[in-house]
Amino acid sequence: MILALFVVFILALIFRQSALALLVATILVSLGMARLWQRWALRRVEYRRTLSQLRAFPGDELTLTITMTNRKLLPLAQVQVFDAIPNGITVVGAPVIFSGSRQVSIIRRSTGLRWYERVIWRYRLHCERRGAFRFGPAQVQSGDPFGLFRTAETFAADVTLLVYPKLLNLTDLGLPARDPLGLTRAAALVRDPLRVVGARDYTPSDPLKDVHWAATARTGTLQTRVYEPTTAHVLALVLDLDTFEFYFQGIDPELVEHLIGVTATLAHHSINAGHAVGLYVNGAPVEDEHLVRLPPGRSPNQLAQIMETLARLTAYSVLPVARLLRLITTDLHPGATIVLIGAVASEPVQAALLRLHELGFRIVWLFCGDRPPPPIPGVQSHWTPRRITDQQAINQSHTPGG
Incomplete structure (x- = not known):
């Protein structure tokens, strides 16, 4: 178009058509200004x-x-x-x-x-x-x-x-508000693996993970860590994102959100009660390829980190929870409480829970399936089916840890 106008302008000059030349020149100048305006319009x-x-x-x-x-x-x-x-x-x-x-x-x-x-x-x-x-x-x-x-x-x-996930009423989940996991019925004093107060000579009954290698190098003999006794407990919340036993059955998105909400509620209550809480999930957050493995802690930022992880969590599992239960034992000491939140009671899951009990862990199973979970020796089970309504959910307006 501009080339055609330029040709018309030249012809108008040749044939001395001043009015036409002025009109075409005005159009060409306007088009040039418009082009420059368009080029600079969105700069700065x-x-x-x-x-x-x-x-x-x-x-x-x-x-x-x-x-x-x-x-x-x-x-x-x-x-x-x-x-x-x-x-x-x-x-x-x-x-x-x-x-x-x-x-x-x-x-x-x-x-x-x-x-x-x-x-x-x-x-x-x-x-x-x-x-x-x-x-x-x-x-x-x-x-x-x-x-x-x-x-x-x-x-x-x-x-x-x-x-963040919804925080639910513990009583609506069928759990006592004061002590939902029955921790006060456990031993009055437990050792706190987060606080080492000294070392002693190693005995054959001590686990290798408790060996104090710095003290061993200093004394020349095997030494074992001595932990501070405390009434606080170490909890490992294990979230199972599977809603059906087999992957080809798909997922139940509403049930996944319920499981995540239960986990967030327990983390919020337990950390506010002074317990050291960790989070383990057989899935990964958005834009992350690693499984969720947050070791137990009671720092002021622990709850915020747990809630942020749950907020970013995808609804898909990438690992059977039975295998995850075997992996987390390296992060925990016998006597810690492992809380499984899930809705699938497969045989591998039951076997993994029984094995953890035999290793000295205290096991609590919060089962959110449609039917009560099968009894497992030594495992404290709670049936918390999905029956929470939006009106019963507590939508907290404050940030975690506040």
């Missing part, structure tokens, strides 16, 4: 998202603030914004459009930006479910004031919201 344009909070529970509401700034003298007559909101987060009171994949909803806005102007949009968001939600990307489109040329730029996702 900043786009930023912020959330009123980065941690939430299902049912919470928060504010998304979108700020767009034009940091140059060139004004923008029209700017169109298409920003992606992840599935599981609802925009309250604002029209949205859905993408073809249904994985995101799109906020669409249109505005103009003068030189060095900033516009701010605020949206109220509702958290529907547990998960790690990344906002974006956003596509911004603009061009010249005549609407002849358009340009677009994509602004990457820059903020992530973690929605």
Whole structure:
């Protein structure tokens, strides 16, 4: 088109058609300015998202603030914004459009930006479910004031919201609120493997994992760690994500969320009670290839780390839980309490629990299947079927550990 206009302009000059030459020259100058405007339209344009909070529970509401700034003298007559909101987060009171994949909803806005102007949009968001939600990307489109040329730029996702699992009432799970795992009925004093107070001579009955190698090197004879006695307990929460015995049967997403909610509830209660709590899952968080293995701890950050891990957890298992139960014994000492939260009572699972009991661990089985679990000698079983409603769930507004 520009080449054709240029040819017309030359012909108009040759045949001394001044009016036509002036008209064509005006059009060519306008097209050149429009092209330059389009090229510079989105340069030095900043786009930023912020959330009123980065941690939430299902049912919470928060504010998304979108700020767009034009940091140059060139004004923008029209700017169109298409920003992606992840599935599981609802925009309250604002029209949205859905993408073809249904994985995101799109906020669409249109505005103009003068030189060095900033516009701010605020949206109220509702958290529907547990998960790690990344906002974006956003596509911004603009061009010249005549609407002849358009340009677009994509602004990457820059903020992530973690929605923790629901915390449930212990009584609704069929567990006593004060001592849900019956820990006070265990030995009054247990040794705390997290606190070593000294060393003594090794005896054949001591496990090799208790050998104090530094003291052995110093004294020349085998030494064993001496642990501080405490009334606090060491708990290993083992979450089984399988909802059917065989993989080809698929998964039950609602049951998986119930299992995760039970695990979060026990972690929250046990750490607040002063116990050292660890988390082991036969699955992995989003964008992570490793199984969840958090050794027991009672630091202020332990609960936050457990809740964040559960928030990011995918709904798929990658390892049979019976094998996971055999692996975690290297992280624990005999006398620790292993709590299995699951919904599958297969023979390998029962055999693994019985073996752990024989190794000296205290075993608690929170079974969330449709039928009561089979009895296993030495294993304390609780049947907590999925019968929790959304109204019975406690949606905590504070962050873990607070």
